[in-house]
Amino acid sequence: MTSDVTNILLKGRARDVYRRDHAKADGRALRVYGYSPHAGEPGEELLASASDQSELRRDPLRDTWSLYAPHRQARTFNPSAAADPLAPAGGGAVTEIPFRDFELAIFDNRFPSLKPGAPAGALTGWAEGPARGRCEVVVYTSAAEGSLHSIGQDRRVLLLEALVDRYLALHAEGAAYVMPFENRGEQVGVTLPHPHGQIYSFPFVPAPQAAAAAAFAAGYDLTADHLGWGGRFDVASEGGVSAFCPPFARFPFETWIMPRRRCPGPWAMTADEIEALAALLGDVTRRLDALFGAPMPYMMSFQAAPGGAARDYQFTVQFFPILRDAGRLKFLASVEQHTGVFTVDVVPEAAAERLRAL
Amino acid sequence: MTSDVTNILLKGRARDVYRRDHAKADGRALRVYGYSPHAGEPGEELLASASDQSELRRDPLRDTWSLYAPHRQARTFNPSAAADPLAPAGGGAVTEIPFRDFELAIFDNRFPSLKPGAPAGALTGWAEGPARGRCEVVVYTSAAEGSLHSIGQDRRVLLLEALVDRYLALHAEGAAYVMPFENRGEQVGVTLPHPHGQIYSFPFVPAPQAAAAAAFAAGYDLTADHLGWGGRFDVASEGGVSAFCPPFARFPFETWIMPRRRCPGPWAMTADEIEALAALLGDVTRRLDALFGAPMPYMMSFQAAPGGAARDYQFTVQFFPILRDAGRLKFLASVEQHTGVFTVDVVPEAAAERLRAL
Numbered sequence: 001m002t003s004d005v006t007n008i009l010l011k012g013r014a015r016d017v018y019r020r021d022h023a024k025a026d027g028r029a030l031r032v033y034g035y036s037p038h039a040g041e042p043g044e045e046l047l048a049s050a051s052d053q054s055e056l057r058r059d060p061l062r063d064t065w066s067l068y069a070p071h072r073q074a075r076t077f078n079p080s081a082a083a084d085p086l087a088p089a090g091g092g093a094v095t096e097i098p099f100r101d102f103e104l105a106i107f108d109n110r111f112p113s114l115k116p117g118a119p120a121g122a123l124t125g126w127a128e129g130p131a132r133g134r135c136e137v138v139v140y141t142s143a144a145e146g147s148l149h150s151i152g153q154d155r156r157v158l159l160l161e162a163l164v165d166r167y168l169a170l171h172a173e174g175a176a177y178v179m180p181f182e183n184r185g186e187q188v189g190v191t192l193p194h195p196h197g198q199i200y201s202f203p204f205v206p207a208p209q210a211a212a213a214a215a216f217a218a219g220y221d222l223t224a225d226h227l228g229w230g231g232r233f234d235v236a237s238e239g240g241v242s243a244f245c246p247p248f249a250r251f252p253f254e255t256w257i258m259p260r261r262r263c264p265g266p267w268a269m270t271a272d273e274i275e276a277l278a279a280l281l282g283d284v285t286r287r288l289d290a291l292f293g294a295p296m297p298y299m300m301s302f303q304a305a306p307g308g309a310a311r312d313y314q315f316t317v318q319f320f321p322i323l324r325d326a327g328r329l330k331f332l333a334s335v336e337q338h339t340g341v342f343t344v345d346v347v348p349e350a351a352a353e354r355l356r357a358l
Numbered sequence: 359m360t361s362d363v364t365n366i367l368l369k370g371r372a373r374d375v376y377r378r379d380h381a382k383a384d385g386r387a388l389r390v391y392g393y394s395p396h397a398g399e400p401g402e403e404l405l406a407s408a409s410d411q412s413e414l415r416r417d418p419l420r421d422t423w424s425l426y427a428p429h430r431q432a433r434t435f436n437p438s439a440a441a442d443p444l445a446p447a448g449g450g451a452v453t454e455i456p457f458r459d460f461e462l463a464i465f466d467n468r469f470p471s472l473k474p475g476a477p478a479g480a481l482t483g484w485a486e487g488p489a490r491g492r493c494e495v496v497v498y499t500s501a502a503e504g505s506l507h508s509i510g511q512d513r514r515v516l517l518l519e520a521l522v523d524r525y526l527a528l529h530a531e532g533a534a535y536v537m538p539f540e541n542r543g544e545q546v547g548v549t550l551p552h553p554h555g556q557i558y559s560f561p562f563v564p565a566p567q568a569a570a571a572a573a574f575a576a577g578y579d580l581t582a583d584h585l586g587w588g589g590r591f592d593v594a595s596e597g598g599v600s601a602f603c604p605p606f607a608r609f610p611f612e613t614w615i616m617p618r619r620r621c622p623g624p625w626a627m628t629a630d631e632i633e634a635l636a637a638l639l640g641d642v643t644r645r646l647d648a649l650f651g652a653p654m655p656y657m658m659s660f661q662a663a664p665g666g667a668a669r670d671y672q673f674t675v676q677f678f679p680i681l682r683d684a685g686r687l688k689f690l691a692s693v694e695q696h697t698g699v700f701t702v703d704v705v706p707e708a709a710a711e712r713l714r715a716l
Contacts, residue, residue, distance in 0.1 A: 055705075059606040060578050061570040066608050066700040113693075113701045181692035189689025198692075206697035212419040220418050248417040250424050299692040320695055331547025332690060334539035334556075334657040335471075337678055339564035342424040343471045347413075 007037035012161040013266070014274035019165065028110070030096070033162040034103035035154070043089040045098035048110045054131035056203075064207050067113045067131045085110075086194035088142045102142055104158050106166060106199070109135035114200060134170065134201040138162070138180065139194065146195040147295065148182070149285040156278035163302065164267045166199055171308035175201040177209055178304070185297025187322055187329060197300075205306045212303070213310055222314040223260055233348055235355045236283050239276030243284050245352040252324040252346035253291065253355065255284050257317040264313045265304030277317070284319060290358045292326040365395035370519040371624070372632035377523065386468070388454070391520040392461035393512070401447040403456035406468045412489035414561075422565050425471045425489050443468075444552040446500045460500055462516050464524060464557070467493035472558060492528065492559040496520070496538065497552065504553045505653065506540070507643040514636035521660065522625045524557055529666035533559040535567055536662070543655025545680055545687060555658075563664045570661070571668055580672040581618055591706055593713045594641050597634030601642050603710040610682040610704035611649065611713065613642050615675040622671045623662030635675070642677060648716045650684040 007018040020038040022030040026047040032038045054069035084091075089098045097105045114133030140159060141151050148156065163180050170178045182197035183190050205213065216222075226233075226244065235243040235255055243257045257280045259273050269277065288296035299320040305313035324330040324345050336342050365376040378396040380388040384405040390396045412427035442449075447456045455463045472491030498517060499509050506514065521538050528536045540555035541548050563571065574580075584591075584602065593601040593613055601615045615638045617631050627635065646654035657678040663671035682688040682703050694700050 057606045059604075059608070060583070061573050061580070062566045063569050063573065064698050066606060066702050068702045068705050177697075179692075179697065181696060183691040188691045189687065190691075200693060200697075202697070202699070206699050208420045208696070208698055211421050215419050215421065222419070225418070246417075248415045248424060250417070299695050301692050301696040303696070318696065320692075329547065333541040333546045333548075334537075334659050334678075335558060337657050338539060338566070338659040338661070338676065339535075339537065339558075339560070340422050340566055341560070341564050343412075344424050344426050347426050 005039065010161065010165055012157075012274075013164055013269055014157055014271040014278075015161065017158055017161045019162075024107075028108035030105060030107040031162075031165075032097070032099065032102045032105050033158055033165070035158065038099070038102065040099050040101070042098040043100075044094050045089075046085050046094050046096045046110070053115055054113050056131040062207075065204060069111075069113045069131070084144055084192070084194050086137070086139045086192060086196055087144060096137070097139065097142075102139075104141070104155065104162055105139040106136050106162060107139075109137050109198070111135075114202065132203045133175070134199070136166065136199040136201075138197040138199060140197070141195055144194050147184075147285050147289070148195075149282045149289065151195065151282075153275075153278055153282065156281050157274060160266055160274050160278055163199075167265060167267055167304065167308060170199075170201045175203075175307065177202040177205045177306045178308075179301055181299065181301035183299055185295060185322075187297040188299055190297075209303070209306055213306055213313055216310065216312045216314060221262070222258070222316070223262055226258075226260070233352045235287065235352055236280060238279045238283070239272050240270075241273055241276035241280055243280045245348040245355065247348050249348040249351070250342035250344060251320040251322065252330055252344060253288065253296075253321045253351045254348070255288070255319045255321070255351075255355065257281065257284060257319075258315060262312065263315050264311055265308060265315045266302070267304075267308065268315075281317065284355075287355045287358045288319065288321055291321075291355065292323060294326075296321045296323060298322065363397065368519065368523055370515075370632075371522055371627055372515055372629040372636075373519065375516055375519045377520075382465075386466035388463060388465040389520075389523075390455070390457065390460045390463050391516060391523070393516065396457070396460065398457050398459070400456040401458075402452050403447075404443050404452050404454045404468070411473055412471050414489040420565075423562060427469075427471045427489070442502055442550070442552050444495070444497045444550060444554055445502060454495070455497065455500075460497075462499070462513065462520055463497040464494050464520060465497075467495050467556070469493075472560065490561045491533070492557070494524065494557040494559075496555040496557060498555070499553055502552050505542075505643050505647070506553075507640045507647065509553065509640075511633075511636055511640065514639050515632060518624055518632050518636055521557075525623060525625055525662065525666060528557075528559045533561075533665065535560040535563045535664045536666075537659055539657065539659035541657055543653060543680075545655040546657055548655075567661070567664055571664055571671055574668065574670045574672060579620070580616070580674070581620055584616075584618070591710045593645065593710055594638060596637045596641070597630045598628075599631055599634035599638055601638045603706040603713065605706050607706040607709070608700035608702060609678040609680065610688055610702060611646065611654075611679045611709045612706070613646070613677045613679070613709075613713065615639065615642060615677075616673060620670065621673050622669055623666060623673045624660070625662075625666065626673075639675065645713045645716045646677065646679055649679075649713065650681060652684075654679045654681060656680065 007020045010017050018037045020032045054067050085096045087095050090100050112135035114131050178201050180199045233244045304315045365378045376395045378390045412425050443454050445453050448458050470493035472489050536559050538557045591602045662673045
């Protein structure tokens with residue numbers, strides 16, 4: 001077990017932060033981010049067993065890709081609180097982050113769908129190829145519970161600085177598409193209650209992002225479009241950043257956040273915009289939780305320019321909440337799954353009006 | 359309330375069947391299909407309140423369409439068995455099918471996402487247009503419970519003959535894409551336990567079907583591809599029809615059924631193929647139910663040539679089961695929802711092997 005106690009000072013977009021890199025004994029990387037340098041020797045840490053490489057296969061009819069990862073069947077499923085793998089060390093459990101304290105941490109997923117390097121042994125001779133890429137876990141806090149709202153503004157800014165650091169590193173190593181995201185709530189299958197997100201680094205540009213890149217390259221300007229809606233779809237604004245329900249939302253209460261100028265990703269945002277985006281990440285989560293008086297289950301992602309390259313790609317953060325009413329899930333059934341056409345029970349302008357009032 | 363007691367004899371693909379057309383007092387059409395002419399006066403029937411027209415909106419980024427149907431929020435939700443709207447008349451409840459008995463019935467949905475004609479009053483000035491089309495309910499049996507397996511071969515053949523009748527009529531009125539489908543199980547949001555499917559008639563070709571049409575037009579031959587897999591993905595065969603797990607399946611235990619020759623839709627199938635398809639619809643449902651010893655929740659659809667036109671489109675029936683293990687749902691979370699990339703825990707060749715053995 002090696003520990004490099006050097007802290008790297010990162011010149012952040014809004015604030016300077018420190019990063020400490022720790023190499024786990026199984027070869028996985030763990031990065032601890034904070035406003036102060038991180039110290040302390042690592043204790044016992046959770047390690048991965050050698051897991052098989054996933055495969056990538058192409059659907060010749062839809063022209064989309066799927067990842068085949070049978071080893072993920074064994075992954076952690078609703079661990080007891082005492083077995084929280086994202087807890088700091090010293091609580092009695094062996095954890096992924098073997099330090100007594102930390103602010104924010106990002107580490108390589110123990111059950112990755114995408115993995116760097118060559119296949120450890122192909123599952124079959126059939127696949128199109130190994131699923132190269134990365135899957136990382138983003139731990140927002142050492143606390144076992146919380147939300148993007150409850151962690152506070154400082155921690156949200158730290159999160160954005162850490163994500164920018166990962167965007168730059170993953171793009172530099174050739175990632176075709178990097179997507180930070182958060183699944184929240186048992187209703188979307190979240191198996192760990194500890195507040196966390198993930199990052200997937202794809203070796204290809206997924207179909208919806210390729211379609212968006214084509215639309216932006218062809219001249220579509222989401223910021224100009226948004227301006228034309230006259231505030232009717234707006235939920236909240238902060239500095240140069242707005243939260244709104246897009247008129248073409250597919251989920252009830254779907255909410256997007258974006259800078260109100262053309263901007264390809266958080267790496268290109270100003271200090272004020274980063275602070276405003278951080279504030280709105282908290283504000284939107286607060287509003288979604290207030291809507292039905294309970295934590296809103298959602299799927300949230302950062303949608304930035306593929307490869308970091310396209311300057312005309314408009315960066316958005318997209319929340320897909322999955323309740324259509326108190327205690328009532330929006331189910332995605334045959335129409336959505338077989339045709340991609342969503343039937344939406346809550347019109348976005350009505351959703352925006354309700355969220356705006358909260 | 360008018361009742362036309364004429365029965366029309368339909369020369370079926372495999373067997374001749376009768377159709378009785380009944381116009382409900384609210385203008386909705388009800389068609390009763392059977393092997394014998396249907397008789398009897400209609401009793402009291404469930405009628406629709408005037409419902410708003412849905413809207414169709416285009417997502418400029420994904421280049422896909424959504425249907426906005428706020429009036430659907432009020433739709434039937436887990437009615438008590440006594441209030442089964444698909445029951446035959448005489449059981450105490452007012453029903454959609456006001457006859458003492460029937461074999462199979464297809465009627466216009468009371469809460470349609472797609473509706474013929476002009477909008478009754480636009481929801482907003484924003485939408486791209488009214489959501490023209492049709493939504494129909496297909497009732498497999500007068501029994502309150504059952505499955506595609508339990509209803510038996512005669513009823514499955516009748517179902518296929520009735521679907522062909524609807525395909526031909528909807529294509530004749532200009533439908534761009536007709537999709538019969540079945541949602542099954544509470545886990546996919548099914549609100550009525552009575553065995554039934556649906557038909558959506560779309561005014562446009564949805565993206566996955568447009569992609570498939572392009573692939574077929576470019577020369578992709580699924581039947582030749584299937585032949586090359588050497589039976590490794592096969593689940594069962596019957597006459598000239600096969601059931602298999604496609605190598606590029608996105609759902610665990612995803613199973614397709616198709617004629618082993620190029621065939622655009624069930625209207626182009628021979629009598630033997632219709633009988634074989636009917637047998638496999640029952641057999642696949644039986645196997646999926648046997649897999650975990652409980653009714654498998656699934657989303658199943660008939661994927662035929664858009665508009666009935668493209669002769670090179672390969673007809674398939676696709677079952678998307680949503681359990682990845684006993685009692686464990688396959689959740690579609692951020693990766694699937696934000697990128698369209700599916701992570702699959704069960705490799706299709708292993709799924710096929712398990713289903714084949716049952």
